[in-house]
Amino acid sequence: MYVYIIRHGQSRGNIDYSLRDAEPFHPLKTELERKDPSLTRLGREQAELAGKRLSQIEFDAVFCGPLHRQIDTAAIVMKHQKKKVKIEVLSDLTEVGLEGYAGTPTEFYGELFPDVEIIPCSDPSPTGGPGVIPSSAENSEGFRLRGRRLVEYLKKRFSGSDTILLSTSAMFGGAIVIPALLELTDNDIDTGKNFEFNNTCISMVELTDDGKKIVHFSNDITHLSLPEGEDSTKYPF
């Protein structure tokens, strides 16, 4: 199984407070914008570039966390895919520090993400975890638990050359998802094995059927680094 992991594009939460007012957000989200910021214009451009580069990969499934920036990034990537799959929202992919928050309300999905089909996260989640991560769960044990729960779910559902995409955030993706895919020990994870994740970076971990876990690359931002006019689809992973 090939697991591609993308961090969301730049969000309003990633820029200086004084610049946020200049970035548009949907009126539906006025009350939620502080907790669940939208992508900035740059963030959307980054996601388009990542989507174009990822168009050379055909995904069998696409998962994202329940946050607006995570869903939006997956939705933009999906626009560039020839094979259309539904985007599956998993509470376990939410960012750390947002426990107790269910994510963008599902009744907004149609208006915010009109171009894609989305399967909202159920409660319990398909991974077996809760539909909303309880606020009391998120100590380091909680992070590890949901990282491992996610990986076990993926391993039950996919194998061989199955190729999937996870759209998540920097802390959870870099400090939990990759270590969980590598099946690192509690001590390994607690001592901070961290993979840096820039906005829309792409990482890929292969889980082989005979038990190997290989980080093929991490924090690849080729799509943001190419000379102007270069076609990123000419740059294989």
Added chain:
Amino acid sequence: MRLYVITECDDSAADRAGRQMAGVPLDAVIYGDSERGKSTADAVVKYQEKLDTPEMVSELCENKTLTDRERAKAVKEMITERFKGCEKVAAIMPAEFFGNSFGAVIMKMSDEAIDNGAAFGCHEGAISSFAVGTSAEASFVNSTLHLKVSDPEMIKNF
């Protein structure tokens, strides 16, 4: 200290890696006893203003008495001790040694995790970057953009 690992490669790829690293002022470039290690290290030094020559270190040399993992640990210890106080060091090593041993060791993964199959991909001429210190952090792993651009002149520095 930031460690850049560049995997041994042919002359063309080494030149591209050197160009890619030109914007990173390195305090040292180290390599083992292989011809390709030496030529890759030379190509990296060529684009460095502060350095005249790379340095062969015994820990990166073939060693029949140590397993690859033991050798990887010895390399990590040597780098940590010897280059304490340095900001940026590049180590040239064979791709398979990086992928199967050194990558996991520099990320301070336990023997148990490595025994269970944790590893890194290994592409010749790829560049990876790690923070070496109390935490284990990979800034990026197996960056190969410099190997893929059609014209080496298009390579941007890190």
